[in-house]
Amino acid sequence: MNKEFEFVIGLEVHLQVKTESKMFCRCAADYFGQKPNSRVCPVCLGLPGALPVPNALAVKKCLSLCLATNCQINKISKFDRKNYFYPDLPKGYQISQYDLPLGENGFLEFDVDSDSRRVRIRRIHLEEDTGKSMHTNEETLLDFNKSGIPLIEIVTEPDFVDIEEVLAFAKRLRQTVRFLGISNADMEKGQMRYELNMSLRKVGSQKLPQYKVEVKNIGSISVLEKVIKYEFERQADILASGKLPTQETRGLRDLSGKTYSQRIKEDADDYRYFPEPDIPPMHFSDEYLEEIKSTICELPQARKHRYVFDYKLEPDTAEVLITSKVRSDWFEEAIEKIKDTALIKEIAKWLIKDVNAIIKEQKLKLSELKFTPKQFSQLVEMLYQKKLSGTLAKQVLAEMNSTGDEPEAIVNRKGLSIMADETELIKVIKTVFKDNANVVGDTKKNPNAAKFLLGQVMKATKGKADPAESARLIADLLSKE
Numbered sequence: 012m013n014k015e016f017e018f019v020i021g022l023e024v025h026l027q028v029k030t031e032s033k034m035f036c037r038c039a040a041d042y043f044g045q046k047p048n049s050r051v052c053p054v055c056l057g058l059p060g061a062l063p064v065p066n067a068l069a070v071k072k073c074l075s076l077c078l079a080t081n082c083q084i085n086k087i088s089k090f091d092r093k094n095y096f097y098p099d100l101p102k103g104y105q106i107s108q109y110d111l112p113l114g115e116n117g118f119l120e121f122d123v124d125s126d127s128r129r130v131r132i133r134r135i136h137l138e139e140d141t142g143k144s145m146h147t148n149e150e151t152l153l154d155f156n157k158s159g160i161p162l163i164e165i166v167t168e169p170d171f172v173d174i175e176e177v178l179a180f181a182k183r184l185r186q187t188v189r190f191l192g193i194s195n196a197d198m199e200k201g202q203m204r205y206e207l208n209m210s211l212r213k214v215g216s217q218k219l220p221q222y223k224v225e226v227k228n229i230g231s232i233s234v235l236e237k238v239i240k241y242e243f244e245r246q247a248d249i250l251a252s253g254k255l256p257t258q259e260t261r262g263l264r265d266l267s268g269k270t271y272s273q274r275i276k277e278d279a280d281d282y283r284y285f286p287e288p289d290i291p292p293m294h295f296s297d298e299y300l301e302e303i304k305s306t307i308c309e310l311p312q313a314r315k316h317r318y319v320f321d322y323k324l325e326p327d328t329a330e331v332l333i334t335s336k337v338r339s340d341w342f343e344e345a346i347e348k349i350k351d352t353a354l355i356k357e358i359a360k361w362l363i364k365d366v367n368a369i370i371k372e373q374k375l376k377l378s379e380l381k382f383t384p385k386q387f388s389q390l391v392e393m394l395y396q397k398k399l400s401g402t403l404a405k406q407v408l409a410e411m412n413s414t415g416d417e418p419e420a421i422v423n424r425k426g427l428s429i430m431a432d433e434t435e436l437i438k439v440i441k442t443v444f445k446d447n448a449n450v451v452g453d454t455k456k457n458p459n460a461a462k463f464l465l466g467q468v469m470k471a472t473k474g475k476a477d478p479a480e481s482a483r484l485i486a487d488l489l490s491k492e
């Protein structure tokens with residue numbers, strides 16, 4: 012990247028709220044994959060005379076996001092008409108919020124390489140989604156199933172200092188809305204979309220640039236990253252040639268992140284906002300807001316930090332555990348009442364590596380595993396107390412997932428417990444030495460030879476030997492050779 016310039020970036024995030032019905036009518040909101048125009052009524056089609064009635068659950072969920080992102084709540088809030096015409100918005104206006112959004116002046120905290128960062132949120136408001144146009148060679152088809160789906164818009168301040176911040180913010184925000192149950196934020200279904208506002212200035216300049224480029228409808232975090240990189244190069248080239256990039260809206264050509272000019276903007280858009288006359292203003296009492304606050308769960312950022320400070324987990328490990336609330340809750344259940352942080356670390360390690368491997372291989376969800384978090388932690392505890400080796404623990408885990416039996420029962424049934432008898436282990440090692448006499452001779456020159464012998468001991472005992480103990484005995488016996 013060109014070192015002469017730095018970017019100024021603000022994000023607008025659109026988020027579909029998870030509700031049964033649409034924002035202002037009773038049409039079902041499960042529109043994805045349904046027959047076009049099968050989820051419509053006079054309200055969401057915008058027919059004359061139809062009366063919108065706000066969805067109380069959507070308002071509540073939006074308020075919970077405002078509170079979770081430290082926004083000030085406008086206790087008197089209202090809906091406004093944003094006037095513009097577009098084929099997928101035939102009524103000529105979108106019901107949105109203008110000067111009294113539900114929340115303002117908040118912030119979201121997240122980490123970049125274990126370093127805590129904060130980006131300010133200018134506003135969060137609620138609006139309705141539009142319909143969808145589908146273009147063929149000859150005609151444009153319109154589907155209004157998406158029209159009227161509740162949509163939250165989150166607008167940040169232009170605080171981002173580097174691309175890592177933008178991406179980490181986008182991820183943490185997505186996790187946060189999932190933890191709160193506000194939205195599934197399934198990007199492939201278009202439930203979360205980003206709009207990038209970006210311009211460049213000379214490094215060190217404090218002034219906001221004289222232009223701004225908007226890129227709309229970015230459907231994934233990886234594409235967002237590509238768009239930022241592409242726009243940086245494009246705008247830097249124009250600035251380096253002494254010109255100013257055009258103030259415009261740009262569209263995405265494809266998933267490569269390349270953009271093209273869609274609409275030149277001479278002035279700010281004039282949407283002629285005015286209060287929606289069909290919906291009275293909303294009033295929120297302190298009691299109501301307190302009630303919502305009490306339902307907010309511990310959020311991903313706070314959880315991650317608790318894992319790092321209380322359980323001494325590595326930040327990267329903690330980050331993986333909070334990827335989803337289901338996983339994080341599963342982990343919490345597994346470590347319930349365990350105080351020993353070394354054991355907690357071991358449980359986290361086995362969850363991320365070995366349980367995940369089972370889930371991936373068998374295409375399961377965590378909730379579909381045959382064993383419970385408690386049974387899982389019992390298994391790791393046996394390993395931790397050296398009653399099992401890693402190899403044996405893996406066998407037991409696989410058996411737990413096919414039978415749902417207690418780990419201890421499986422160990423007893425299959426006679427899998429680790430060899431506790433040192434004399435017996437020494438016997439095995441001596442046999443291995445005899446069978447691999449040439450390798451034993453090699454150990455003085457080649458340190459890997461001892462590792463090979465350890466492997467043979469593990470193999471001969473079918474994983475029942477304790478690796479650390481065996482390594483110690485092997486070294487001991489080799490010194491006497």
Ligand SMILES: [Zn+2]
Pocket residue numbers: 033036037038050051052053054055056159
């Ligand atoms: Zn409807």
